[in-house]
Amino acid sequence: MHSVILSGGSGTRLWPISREQSPKQLIAFLNDDSLLQSTVQRLDGIKSNVQLDQTLIVVCNEEHRFTTAEQLRTCGKPYRLMLEPVAKNTAPALTVAALSIVDGNTDGIMVVMPADHTFGDLSRFQEAVRTGAAYAEKGDIVALGVVPVRPDSGYGYIRIGRSLSDDSGTDVRLLDGFVEKPTSEVAKQYVASGKYWWNSGIFIMRASVWLKAIKHYQPEIHAACEAAYASGTTDGDFFRLNCDAFSSSPSDSIDYAVLEKLGQGDSTFVSIVVPVEAGWSDLGSWDAISKIMPKDLADNANSGRGRAMFEGATSTFVHSEGRFVACVGTHDLVVVETPDAVLVADASSVQNVKAVVGRMRDEASALAISHRKVHRPWGHYDSIDKGERFQVKRIVVKPGAQLSLQMHHHRAEHWIVVRGTALVTRGEEQLILSENESVYIPLGTTHRLENPGRMPLEIIEVQSGSYLGEDDIVRFEDTYGRH
Structure with missing residues (x-):
């Protein structure tokens, strides 16, 4: 049994916390x-007749x-991280x-889990x-169906068929069909009928069975993924699918x-639904997060790190990142606060947050793409202030890490060390800087920042120039293979 985690979503309905470069x-x-980390641990300690392979298979977007x-x-845990050069939805991701x-003439049962779900009762999920x-x-293809606890128009539904005999007493059903997210009124009818369960998006099947099914129903996807995998390359921790081949997949x-x-009477493959009653949520919107949060007597909740106060408020949800x-x-x-945006x-309208993100993308707004605080493989930076011809950043570099050897065409930089020790390359010279010491990097000068110490290096960077965009970087050497 293999844990297969699909981690390629964007989570636009959870903006402004979830953004293109930092998805939910x-x-x-x-x-x-x-x-993602909670999903990784979801099968820990599972007791099954089928042995669990400890190597995770995770498919994610190359940008993340x-x-x-x-x-x-x-x-x-050991893992194999497979990189999608472009987003192609879940079928190609599962195929690779x-x-x-x-590969290597083996087979196994895949437990296919999206990376953005949560369960309140792991023991019942594992059951x-x-x-x-x-x-x-x-050889069956299995979907986990969540027995609905309320009508909900935010989820897709599975129409269940006749019951199958099961020695465990579990109400296993044939899969009769899938239904898209219904209106509120239709959702009430579904739940009242007892013939529809929520579609959890979690599937269990043999790898070989999925490959036969995808080849049978979607030969173009199978062919593109087969070519992308066959000509893929291993790069350190990553397996890179061939870009041209994968991009050709529907x-x-x-x-x-x-x-x-399978739910339309096709008997080529047997598909069944196993019920799961374990406090499931796909956390697809702020409404979904609000539902699983502890509430006060007036049904108010605060899920963030910052403090919230409610005065005469009812059914109000707050997520504060600090303020x-x-x-x-x-x-x-619903109120969501971050350092650079407030929702x-x-x-009743939280599903429409996705439309706002779409408008911001049309306007090329950075607020749809990244946070003020941006993570990099060497650490992170926080854009503290910005104005005409200047920008101030707080930069934190992990112990032993280094930024790329680089140069800027349009800006100069001042670095002030506030904690730790910095090794600075500036042109042909190297400098060691301690706390309260600084250095100036002129425009057009090759430079690099490194942390040779055992504690995080923290610096304040002041940029000045005619253009301060992140794309004004010419990299000559990079530990992380960025171009």
Whole structure:
């Protein structure tokens, strides 16, 4: 049994916390672990007749490779990180994961998990996985269906068929079809009928069975992924799929590409649904996060790191990243605060946050792409202030890490060390700087910043010049393979 984690989502409905360069699966919404790290640990300790392979298979977008790899390393498990050069939805992602399993004439059962879900009861989740694995071992394609606890128009639904005999007493069903997110009224009808379960997006099947199914129903996806995997390359911690081949694949989801066809009377492959009642949420919107947060007596909640105060407020949700938020007389409101953006939305309209992000992208706004604080493989930087012809950043470099050897055409830089020790390359010279010492990097000068010490290096950088964009970098050498 293999843990296959699909970590390629963008999470636009969770803006302004989730952004293009820092999507929701890499963010710690609920505790100290990110959603990805929680997913990694979801099968820990599972007791099953099928042995769990300890090497994780994680598929993610190439743009998120360094942060994803760093988070996986902190989990202390071996992993194979497969990089998508472009986003093609979940069906191609699962196909390349399956190819990596059967490579070398092996096979295995894949437990396919999106990286942005949460479960309140892991033991009951693992019980459903054990049941599903037993069916998958026989060659069935298994979907986990969440028995709905309320009508919800934010989820897709699975229409369940006749019950199958199961010695465990689990109400396993044939899969009869998939239904897109319904209206609120239709969702009420679905739940009342007892014939529809929420689609969790979690699937269990043999790698070889998936490859046969995707080749049968979507031969173009299979051919493109097979070519992308066969001509892919290993680069340190990463497996890079061939860009041209993978880009030629149609974009489609697991549901649409294969499983929806299984639910339309096609008996080529057997598809079943195993129920899971374990406090599931896909955390696709602020409404979903609000639902699982502890509430006060007036149904108010604060999920962030900052403090919130409610005065005469009811059913108000706040996520503050630092600043104090006071809500007075509010009702059915969502407030999300970050250092550079604030979201205020009616709780019934949080699904429309995606449209706002789309408008920002049309305007080429950086607020849709990155936070003020940006993570890099060597550490991070925080853009503290910016004005005409200047920008101030707080830069933190990990012990032993170094930035690329680089040069700027349009800006000069001043560096002031506030903590730690810096090794600075400036042209042909090298300088060691301690706390309260500084250096000037003239425009057009080749330079590099390194941390030779055992504690984080913190500097304040003041940029000045006619253009201060991040793309004004010419890299000559880079430890991390960036161009």
